[in-house]
Amino acid sequence: MALIVQKYGGTSVADGERIKNVAQRAIRAKEAGNDVVVVVSAMAGETDKLINLANELIPLPDGRELDVLISTGEQVSVSLVSMAIKSMGHEAKSYLGYQIPIKTDSVYGRARITNVKPDKIVKDIKGGKIVVVAGFQGIDDLGNVTTLGRGGSDTTAVALAASLKADECEIFTDVDGVFTIDPNVCEKARKLEKISYDEMLEMASLGTKVLQTRAVEFAKKYSVPVHVRSSFNDNTGTLVCQEDEEMENVAVSGITYDKNEAKITITKVPDKPGIAHKLFGAIADANIRVDMIIQNVSQEGLTDITFTVVKTDLHKATNIVREIARQIGAKDINTDENIAKVSIVGTGMRSHSGIASTMFGALAREGINIMMISTSEIKISCVIESKYTELAVRALHEAFQLDKKPFTKDGSMPTP
C-alpha cells in the first residue's frame, strides 16, 4: 500500500464535470489500495477574477488583504471536490492551509513554506478518508493568511508529499508530461520518461511551465519523486527524480526557448574596477532581475557590456543604464527586443564533450547568428534573433536526435 499525493491544477477543476473526474480519479487510486491526499488549485480563471475584483476597487491592493481574497479560490475547490468524493460513497475531508497548518513566512503573495504538520492528515488517511487540501495557501506565525505565488499549489503538493513521506507526488496537468521540446513548435517532440530535478529546474526556469520552480527545489531537497501527467487520460507521464546513471548517459534531455527577454548593450565602457558593480548594483536596487551578462576582454582600455532583462523591465532598465553610462563616460547604449534565448539542457553534459560545438554547428547550418552565449553545468544558452526561434529549436532537436529514445544500454550517445 502506497501513499500518493495527487495535485490537480485549475483546468482539471474548471467545472462540475471535471471536478467529478478528479473525484473519480482519486477514488480509483484509493480503491487500488493506496492512501490518497489530493491538492487542488482554484478553478481555472478564478484567481484572475478575484485579482480583477480587487484592482477595480484599488490599483494597488494591500498585500495581506489580497491574500485573504485570492485564497478563497482554493477554498471553493476543496469543498467541491470533497463533496463530489462523498457523493460517490467515499469518505473525504477538506483542509485549508491554516487547518493543517501549512506554516509560511509572512511575504504576502509569494510566501515560502517553512513547516508542514502532517499529523491530522495522517490520522484521517489512516481512518480511510481521502484528504483534500487547498493548494497555494498557508498561514504565518501570527495567523495571517498567505499565498505562495503563481503555481504555488505544486509546492503545496510537494511539501505535503515530503512531510508525509509519500511514495509519489502526482502533478496532474493539461499536458502529457515534460517534452524534449515544446510540442507546439516541433511535432517530433518526445515525452521524457524521466528527468532529473536539476534538468527540470533549468527547463522550468527557461520557460517550460509545467511545474513551479520552487516545487522542484522542494522535491529535490526532500527527494520526492514527482510524476507529471495529464488529468485527461491515463498515460504515464514524466517522472522528475534524482539523477541516475541512465540519465548521465544522455547529454541533452531537452530544448527550451524564451522570447520574453530583451538585451541592453553599453559600448566603449572604460575598463576599470568597480564599473560592473556600479551598473548592476543600480539595476538590482530597482528590483530588476538580470539574466545573462556578457563582458568580453577589453581593447584599448574600453569594453562592451551586454545583458538581458525581461521585456517589461526594459524601459526602466534603460533609464538607469543611461544615467550610469553618463557617469562612467561610456559611449553609447543599444537595446534590442527582437531576441530569443534558446537552450539545451542535460545532466549528461557534465561528462560529455563536444556538446557546445554540436549546438553552434546546428545553428550555423541554418544560417542563424549567435549574439550571446552563456553556459552552466547542465545548460548552454544562445541568444539569437527572435524570428529564428522555432527554426533554431527544431534544428537543435534534430541535431541531438531527441525524437529518438536515447541509447542508454551501452552508454553511447546519439550524435549527429
Place this chain on the structure above:
Amino acid sequence: MALIVQKYGGTSVADGERIKNVAQRAIRAKEAGNDVVVVVSAMAGETDKLINLANELIPLPDGRELDVLISTGEQVSVSLVSMAIKSMGHEAKSYLGYQIPIKTDSVYGRARITNVKPDKIVKDIKGGKIVVVAGFQGIDDLGNVTTLGRGGSDTTAVALAASLKADECEIFTDVDGVFTIDPNVCEKARKLEKISYDEMLEMASLGTKVLQTRAVEFAKKYSVPVHVRSSFNDNTGTLVCQEDEEMENVAVSGITYDKNEAKITITKVPDKPGIAHKLFGAIADANIRVDMIIQNVSQEGLTDITFTVVKTDLHKATNIVREIARQIGAKDINTDENIAKVSIVGTGMRSHSGIASTMFGALAREGINIMMISTSEIKISCVIESKYTELAVRALHEAFQLDKKPFTKDGSMPTP
C-alpha cells in the same frame, strides 16, 4: 470615545462603489473619535451563487464542505472592505471567524456562537486600526469551519458587540429602520424610534425581516443596544433596546402579518387524555413546526382541533394527521391554505386592557371574519382569510393610531 460595531449586509457591499461607501462610513465614525469594528456579509447574491455551484454538482452537498464553500463569500467581502479603507489612508485589518476566533457548536449551516475571544481585536483597535470581521462564519472546537445560517452576520455583529462591551451595534440595511407596519402595505407606516428586544423578537419571527431572531436574543441576553438603520442615508434608524417606562406606556408598537401558513382542522375528535400528545408528537417527530394550536371545550365528548403549519409542510402534515385521525376515530380533516395571520405587538399590552377588543372591533368593522385567535404576553394574533390581509393590517394601524407618535408624556394611550 465610544466603541461602535457596524454591520453591513449584502446589498451594502454589492459592488465596488458600495464597498467604498462602507469604507467611508466606517472612516467617518472613526474620525468622529470612535473605535470602530465593521462586520460584513457576502456581496449580495454571492451566497446563493455558491450554493448553486454545489447543487449543480450534488443535490445534497455535505454539510461540513458546504460551510467551507459558502464562508468564502464573507472572506471576499472583508478583504475588499479592508483594502478600500487602507486605500483611503486609514489602518484596517480583516479577521476571519477562525482568526478571532468566533467559536461555535458543530451544527453545520446553523451553528450557534458559543464563545468570542475579543483580545486580538481590542489590541488592534487600541492601535488605531479599523477592524473588519467576516460575518456569518465561525469555527468549532475541532477547527472545522461553520456558518450561522441566513442572516447570521447580524448575530456575529451582536456577539462581537457583547464581547467587546461596545456602546452600540449598528445594523446597516436597505431600509430606514423598523416600522409600525410594512410600508409596502400601508403608506402611513411610521418608523419607530425605539423598540424593545421582546417586541423585536415578536416582530421578527412574525415576518419583519430586518434582524435575525437569534441576533435579537443575543442582544437581549447581553443588553447590547442595536441601532437598525439605512446604509444609503444618514437618518437615525430604530434603536432596539431594553424595555423602558416610555415603552410600557405604548400598548401597541407595530402590526405584522404572515401569509406563509396553512391550517389543518380535525373534527369530532374523541375528547380523551393523550389524544393531543399522540397527534402533535407524530408531527414533531416528522420535524414539522406547529405555530398556533386551538382546541375548544368539547361537546358530547367530541372536540375539534385546529393548528397551523408553514405551507410547505402542509402536505406532509396532512398525511400524518390523516393516519392519526383514523387511529383515534376522528371524523374528518379539513385544510385551508388561504389564510393569513395578522398580529399586533406591544410591550404595553401587559399593563393595558381593552387591546384585544379594539383589535376584534377594527376587524369586525371591515367585515373580516376571525378564524383563530392566539395571544401571548405582548402579542395578539388573528387568523383571517388571506385576501383580507392588507385591509386588516391597515385597519389595525388606523385603530391603534400608529401613524401618530404615541403620547408618552402623560402616560395616556391613543385609543380609537
